[in-house]
Amino acid sequence: MIDELYSASAHWTWWIIPYFFLGGIAGGCYFISAMLDLVGDRDDRHLSRIGYLVAFPAISIGLLLLVLDLNQPLRFWHMLLRREDFIPMPFAFKWWSPISYGSWVISVFSGFAFVSFLAALVRPGDTPRRGPLGLFQKIHSGLGVFSKLFVLLGAIAGLWTASYTGALLSVTNRPIWANTNLLSVLFLVSGLSTAAALMYLLGRRRRSVSEDALHRLTRFDDLSLGVELIVILGTLATLAAVLGGLPSDWALTWGMVLGVTLLAVIVFGIIVPLAIGLRQSGGRSLVLASTLVLLGGLFLRAVVVFSAETMEKLG
Amino acid sequence: MPAAVPHGFYTDTTVCIGCKACEVACKQWNQLPASKGGAPQLSGQSYDNTLRLSGTDWRHVKFIEDFKTEDRSGGRWMMMSDVCKHCVKAGCLEVCPTGAIIRTEFDTVVIQSDVCNGCRACIAACPFGVIDINPANSVAMKCTLCYDRMKLDMTPACAQACPTASIQYGPIDELRDRAQKRVATLQAQGETRAQLYGADTSILGGLNSFYLLVDKPEVYGLPANPELPSRNLAASNAFSAIGAAVMGVIGLVSFRKRRMDRFAQQGNNE
Numbered sequence: 001m002i003d004e005l006y007s008a009s010a011h012w013t014w015w016i017i018p019y020f021f022l023g024g025i026a027g028g029c030y031f032i033s034a035m036l037d038l039v040g041d042r043d044d045r046h047l048s049r050i051g052y053l054v055a056f057p058a059i060s061i062g063l064l065l066l067v068l069d070l071n072q073p074l075r076f077w078h079m080l081l082r083r084e085d086f087i088p089m090p091f092a093f094k095w096w097s098p099i100s101y102g103s104w105v106i107s108v109f110s111g112f113a114f115v116s117f118l119a120a121l122v123r124p125g126d127t128p129r130r131g132p133l134g135l136f137q138k139i140h141s142g143l144g145v146f147s148k149l150f151v152l153l154g155a156i157a158g159l160w161t162a163s164y165t166g167a168l169l170s171v172t173n174r175p176i177w178a179n180t181n182l183l184s185v186l187f188l189v190s191g192l193s194t195a196a197a198l199m200y201l202l203g204r205r206r207r208s209v210s211e212d213a214l215h216r217l218t219r220f221d222d223l224s225l226g227v228e229l230i231v232i233l234g235t236l237a238t239l240a241a242v243l244g245g246l247p248s249d250w251a252l253t254w255g256m257v258l259g260v261t262l263l264a265v266i267v268f269g270i271i272v273p274l275a276i277g278l279r280q281s282g283g284r285s286l287v288l289a290s291t292l293v294l295l296g297g298l299f300l301r302a303v304v305v306f307s308a309e310t311m312e313k314l315g
Numbered sequence: 316m317p318a319a320v321p322h323g324f325y326t327d328t329t330v331c332i333g334c335k336a337c338e339v340a341c342k343q344w345n346q347l348p349a350s351k352g353g354a355p356q357l358s359g360q361s362y363d364n365t366l367r368l369s370g371t372d373w374r375h376v377k378f379i380e381d382f383k384t385e386d387r388s389g390g391r392w393m394m395m396s397d398v399c400k401h402c403v404k405a406g407c408l409e410v411c412p413t414g415a416i417i418r419t420e421f422d423t424v425v426i427q428s429d430v431c432n433g434c435r436a437c438i439a440a441c442p443f444g445v446i447d448i449n450p451a452n453s454v455a456m457k458c459t460l461c462y463d464r465m466k467l468d469m470t471p472a473c474a475q476a477c478p479t480a481s482i483q484y485g486p487i488d489e490l491r492d493r494a495q496k497r498v499a500t501l502q503a504q505g506e507t508r509a510q511l512y513g514a515d516t517s518i519l520g521g522l523n524s525f526y527l528l529v530d531k532p533e534v535y536g537l538p539a540n541p542e543l544p545s546r547n548l549a550a551s552n553a554f555s556a557i558g559a560a561v562m563g564v565i566g567l568v569s570f571r572k573r574r575m576d577r578f579a580q581q582g583n584n585e
Contacts, residue, residue: 003538003540071448163559167551185555217569224562227561315444
């Protein structure tokens with residue numbers, strides 16, 4: 001038996017799974033939009049705008065879920081500020097604890113996402129607004145190198161938001177989670193593929209978004225899915241030595257259910273959409289592929305979370 | 316006021332009689348609520364109805380029925396009063412984002428319930444499965460080693476109540492000497508499996524609540540080589556950074572091509 005089986009469940013379940021999903025989508029959407037802004041064409045701004053319009057609401061809902069998951073939700077601010085004798089002492093920060101630095105990362109990312117969201121409320125080509133909205137527009141895209149740096153930093157924060165959740169699970173003593181170091185990169189890549197799939201579904205409904213931009217987005221999604229497949233197989237390879245040491249009653253019940261679900265995620269959430277993308281099918285096939293990628297991303301997180309949460313403590 | 320030197324528990328499992336006085340004393344002193352309103356619950360697992368440490372059970376007497384052979388020869392019925400180990404390198408303290416978990420002047424580990432926000436990271440980080448949420452106040456709780464009593468130079472409630480001195484309290488150095496002598500005595504009497512668990516620094520820098528066992532740790536429900544959660548931090552972040560770099564390149568290749576195509580087309584036209 002592996003040592004991690006003597007640890008207890010953290011009860012991270014129904015609020016946390018959608019948070020992991022939305023965090024990945026928010027970070028991924030911001031990253032894709034930032035890339036389009038930084039290295040894409042002027043016409044790509046119609047597509048990048050969609051990413052910014054998704055990122056902030058997604059991370060906001062995710063934050064709400066995180067707060068609701070706390071057993072003392074009104075003390076959520078204790079994550080960021082130390083509390084000693086009712087005097088907030090700055091700051092609560094541990095670079096060695098993913099839940100601590102992750103709280104800062106999502107807070108900082110939310111700031112970037114907020115500014116970009118407000119800036120994106122104005123359609124590309126429309127007259128710049130005055131007042132606060134105009135200020136956000138200027139920060140986001142009107143200050144030359146500074147704005148590019150702003151978007152780049154936001155993209156980095158987005159990637160970190162998508163990936164730290166995997167590190168959060170690995171930096172524990174729970175079985176499976178702590179037995180692999182690849183969950184952070186798995187969540188990162190999955191966050192990007194699901195974000196690209198969502199942006200495709202939203203983008204194809206808008207006439208302003210060019211076919212070419214959508215084509216490059218689906219190509220990015222195909223490459224992401226390819227990397228995701230490699231990472232997921234790598235994760236399973238790192239866990240191979242551990243799987244034999246898991247309790248047989250768990251293996252025959254939850255292990256089977258989660259194993260079948262993971263297989264379905266790999267086949268229908270990665271391989272089938274990848275095959276559709278590589279065949280360069282259009283229209284409805286790509287809608288199906290994108291929907292499958294989104295569902296795959298959600299179920300992938302559920303499988304990862306429940307793999308440890310369903311395991312009873314030994315001893 | 317006692318001198319602030321490391322204090323802790325030494326639990327000699329060979330003299331535990333499973334009376335559960337420690338469990339009762341702990342509950343009473345710390346005013347911990349009974350589960351399910353105190354209604355009798357029989358687990359069917361030996362004489363153990365507490366089953367595990369939790370937010371409301373900070374002491375748990377384990378009953379280990381070791382009757383592997385058919386004729387029950389060599390069978391043993393072992394008892395062990397389990398508790399927070401107050402690790403010198405504590406996983407719970409390492410991950411706690413709020414600063415609710417602190418190390419005291421006695422080198423023990425205490426959760427400040429007015430600071431904890433119930434994120435539950437400490438539960439997943441503890442390699443012994445000690446911590447849980449107390450439903451009465453919705454924060455993570457565990458043994459404090461009776462920090463309030465320690466500050467008044469009093470013995471923790473469980474050690475005070477233990478009728479066989481299975482749970483002993485005092486400065487860690489003194490407890491270690493006492494335990495090593497006891498191991499030597501047991502081995503001289505033929506109990507060659509007698510060993511200390513967590514008395515030296517090999518397990519998480521040392522456990523301020525260590526045990527004398529007469530079998531492998533796993534038999535008592537203890538991990539053989541518990542580790543800190545941060546052992547995975549560097550590798551996780553490194554893989555994450557590599558992944559981000561790869562995806563950045565993929566993003567560049569995917570989204571930049573049009574501009575490159577346009578440049579190429581302009582070149583051809585010229």
